[in-house]
Amino acid sequence: MPDTHFYRYDDYDRTLLSERVEQFRDQVRRRLAGELTEEQFKPLRLTNGLYLQLHAYMLRIAIPYGTLSSRQLRKLAEIARKYDRGYGHFTTRQNLQLNWIKLEDAPDAIAALAEVDMHAIQTSGNVIRNTTADHFAGAAADEIEDPRVWCEIIRQWSTLHPEFSFLPRKFKIAITGSPNDRAAVRVHDVGLRLWRNPEGQVGFEVIVGGGLGRTPIIGKTIREFLPKDELLAYLEAVLRVYNRYGRRDNIYKARIKILVHEIGVEKMREEVEAEFVQNKDTSLRLDPQTIEAISSQFAPPALSHRSAVVGAVEALKLENRDFALWLKSNTAPHRMAGYRIVTASLKPAGAPPGDASSAQMEGVADIADAYSQGEVRVSHEQNLVLPHVAVEDLPAVYAALERLGFAEANVGKITDIIACPGLDYCALANARSIPVAQSISNHFASLAKQHDIGDLKIKISGCINACGHHHVGHIGILGVDKNGVELYQISLGGDVDFGKTSLGDIIGPAVGADRVVEAVDALVATYLERRDEGERFVDTYRRLGVEPFKERVYATV
Amino acid sequence: MPLYKEGSIAPIAADDQLAPLPLADWLKAPTQAVMLANTDVLDPLKNHMGRLKLIALQFPKYTDGRAYSQARLLRSRLGYRGELRATGDVLRDQLPFLLRCGFDSFESNQAGFGPALARARTLFSVVYQSSSDDRAPAALLRLKLRNATAEALAAD
Ligand code: HEM
Ligand code: SF4
Numbered sequence: 001m002p003d004t005h006f007y008r009y010d011d012y013d014r015t016l017l018s019e020r021v022e023q024f025r026d027q028v029r030r031r032l033a034g035e036l037t038e039e040q041f042k043p044l045r046l047t048n049g050l051y052l053q054l055h056a057y058m059l060r061i062a063i064p065y066g067t068l069s070s071r072q073l074r075k076l077a078e079i080a081r082k083y084d085r086g087y088g089h090f091t092t093r094q095n096l097q098l099n100w101i102k103l104e105d106a107p108d109a110i111a112a113l114a115e116v117d118m119h120a121i122q123t124s125g126n127v128i129r130n131t132t133a134d135h136f137a138g139a140a141a142d143e144i145e146d147p148r149v150w151c152e153i154i155r156q157w158s159t160l161h162p163e164f165s166f167l168p169r170k171f172k173i174a175i176t177g178s179p180n181d182r183a184a185v186r187v188h189d190v191g192l193r194l195w196r197n198p199e200g201q202v203g204f205e206v207i208v209g210g211g212l213g214r215t216p217i218i219g220k221t222i223r224e225f226l227p228k229d230e231l232l233a234y235l236e237a238v239l240r241v242y243n244r245y246g247r248r249d250n251i252y253k254a255r256i257k258i259l260v261h262e263i264g265v266e267k268m269r270e271e272v273e274a275e276f277v278q279n280k281d282t283s284l285r286l287d288p289q290t291i292e293a294i295s296s297q298f299a300p301p302a303l304s305h306r307s308a309v310v311g312a313v314e315a316l317k318l319e320n321r322d323f324a325l326w327l328k329s330n331t332a333p334h335r336m337a338g339y340r341i342v343t344a345s346l347k348p349a350g351a352p353p354g355d356a357s358s359a360q361m362e363g364v365a366d367i368a369d370a371y372s373q374g375e376v377r378v379s380h381e382q383n384l385v386l387p388h389v390a391v392e393d394l395p396a397v398y399a400a401l402e403r404l405g406f407a408e409a410n411v412g413k414i415t416d417i418i419a420c421p422g423l424d425y426c427a428l429a430n431a432r433s434i435p436v437a438q439s440i441s442n443h444f445a446s447l448a449k450q451h452d453i454g455d456l457k458i459k460i461s462g463c464i465n466a467c468g469h470h471h472v473g474h475i476g477i478l479g480v481d482k483n484g485v486e487l488y489q490i491s492l493g494g495d496v497d498f499g500k501t502s503l504g505d506i507i508g509p510a511v512g513a514d515r516v517v518e519a520v521d522a523l524v525a526t527y528l529e530r531r532d533e534g535e536r537f538v539d540t541y542r543r544l545g546v547e548p549f550k551e552r553v554y555a556t557v
Numbered sequence: 558m559p560l561y562k563e564g565s566i567a568p569i570a571a572d573d574q575l576a577p578l579p580l581a582d583w584l585k586a587p588t589q590a591v592m593l594a595n596t597d598v599l600d601p602l603k604n605h606m607g608r609l610k611l612i613a614l615q616f617p618k619y620t621d622g623r624a625y626s627q628a629r630l631l632r633s634r635l636g637y638r639g640e641l642r643a644t645g646d647v648l649r650d651q652l653p654f655l656l657r658c659g660f661d662s663f664e665s666n667q668a669g670f671g672p673a674l675a676r677a678r679t680l681f682s683v684v685y686q687s688s689s690d691d692r693a694p695a696a697l698l699r700l701k702l703r704n705a706t707a708e709a710l711a712a713d
Contacts, residue, residue, distance in 0.1 A: 162657035166622025
């Protein structure tokens with residue numbers, strides 16, 4: 001099995017994980033013995049990733065910076081088989097959720113995770129959550145620096161942070177290391193963007209107070225350039241200001257975005273900088289050796305030279321139209337010629353977005369071992385990524401993914417839908433999300449049609465909490481409840497890619513579940529008729545505005 | 558409410574000489590003990606660090622974590638060395654965090670709090686971040702280990 005090319009746990013990390021498992025085991029025991037009330041237990045289980053859903057407990061497992069070794073993925077498959085129903089759900093936050101966990105089993109499931117240096121710490125609750133990153137990190141052609149180094153530094157610093165374990169609300173950090181933001185840094189509590197300044201130094205732009213949910217807000221820059229070694233000093237300043245002044249009187253107003261909104265970004269900057277002045281040059285400053293030691297573990301794999309143009313691949317392209325489409329939509333430029341980044345689509349026609357069975361996870365792990373340096377990534381679009389595939393191996397990888405049902409050539413297309421769990425699982429839901437995604441997916445199943453429509457992102461949430469990111473969907477679909485009837489509100493023009501973050505506009509009254517597909521069809525038809533050469537759906541929308549789309553939808557619906 | 562300190566499993570008697578006053582009252586006539594609301598600012602205490610023997614901080618609910626930041630500022634920034642007491646809704650599962658933020662006495666109604674306090678420091682032998690308890694974070698230990706290894710190799 002190939003060596004891993006990302007952070008490797010040492011004895012310190014493993015000791016902490018196993019001590020955490022024992023602590024949680026004791027907490028569960030006390031809960032089952034009635035020594036802890038549910039109210040007292042709740043924050044404890046949440047910070048161990050255990051959520052109470054409609055039907056059962058859900059375990060949310062962290063996949064730090066979305067990076068997995070094949071060995072870890074096999075273990076996840078095993079855990080899903082042993083403690084759940086043999087499948088798991090990859091989420092938009094680079095987590096894996098198991099939906100049918102028993103409370104009594106949770107400590108053993110978490111202990112099994114620790115065997116492969118994984119955990120569910122702080123994947124839920126009012127704490128600093130799993131830091132997410134560009135899923136192409138370390139492989140992308142456009143990258144300035146690998147953001148995962150900093151995610152790992154943040155992972156360690158934020159884990160069981162004594163001061164920040166009872167925040168007003170959850171706190172999510174995302175990092176991108178490339179100018180084409182694939183980590184949605186402007187819709188996180190803190191977004192960090194690595195960039196090179198005119199003096200040639202690389203540092204962070206610090207963005208604060210973004211978020212979706214019921215009050216979608218695009219984050220504001222509070223620091224143009226932060227030297228990398230002061231990252232923790234700065235974050236500690238941001239978190240301290242938030243912990244002290246963030247609202248705690250109303251759960252819906254408790255995120256940092258509301259604080260920034262209420263006091264204004266200028267005041268926020270002032271407060272944070274005043275704290276930062278005191279923190280900088282203290283032990284919070286990262287030692288260059290520490291940075292180097294962690295960076296070196298993310299050193300890219302030594303890839304052998306492979307040819308960029310391969311006869312067999314060219315031939316297959318001509319022979320197999322689906323393969324040709326797949327190359328276009330499901331592979332991306334690698335920083336090394338002769339290699340591609342391959343996305344395995346977890347959205348085959350009609351399937352629940354992001355689900356994978358244990359057998360499928362094992363299948364992907366095998367492909368990663370054979371063709372991708374034993375490495376797999378989880379994307380915030382709920383797909384899996386094979387980061388280092390030689391061009392020459394693409395036909396074999398395509399065939400292997402096809403056998404798993406993960407070779408649908410639809411990445412970035414209309415059926416590559418993001419959907420939250422919705423009413424099928426979630427206690428907060430107004431409406432179902434997954435079945436809506438499935439009907440849209442079935443309706444637009446033709447690959448030729450999808451590629452003709454081009455890049456179009458549909459995002460679906462089952463309620464205003466926006467776990468499905470509907471605000472930033474080119475087409476956003478939001479489940480609402482009107483006197484017990486599930487209706488869907490449609491918005492257009494949201495975007496989160498490549499730094500062009502915008503929030504969608506609602507087009508009009510919500511429509512019934514049976515009309516969602518028709519409405520989407522009307523939107524697409526309008527686009528196809530009115531688009532200019534080379535325009536994506538969202539570009540046409542921006543040019544024409546909402547009227548023609550709206551008219552068509554409400555004429556048919 | 559029962560009061561606990563490390564070193565005793567049973568609750569201990571509070572020192573009557575040190576009854577903390579709410580900040581507003583205390584400011585009128587500063588004594589050796591003050592009680593802060595978790596929204597109080599710390600500036601007015603700055604010049605009294607020598608005088609203060611007890612500062613009581615409050616957890617109105619155990620999920621309200623503002624007093625952790627107050628504790629850290631008192632210990633690490635204002636250099637407070639006296640007793641720092643956690644009061645209100647204080648539960649044993651907070652102890653690893655409370656101890657690391659510099660609290661050293663605890664009011665709690667929870668059964669089993671005393672024995673839990675006695676074990677609290679043994680729950681985690683590794684910490685990942687520096688705080689107000691002077692424990693060395695893993696990153697620092699790794700650094701020392703690397704440098705020691707390098708030195709040993711150089712001497713070899
Ligand atoms: C099934 C149980 C779930 C529940 C009860 C739940 C609950 C919530 C709530 C209450 C919020 C709003 C937070 C706020 O605005 O302060 C939220 C936001 C969010 N959740 Fe979930 N969630 C669930 C599942 C998921 C899943 C499966 C994903 C990933 C696919 C997810 C990703 C997110 C994201 C990305 C946000 C919004 C953005 C933001 O934080 O600003 N959640 N969730
Ligand atoms: S958006 Fe609403 S329905 Fe969907 S998972 Fe989040 S809380 Fe549940």
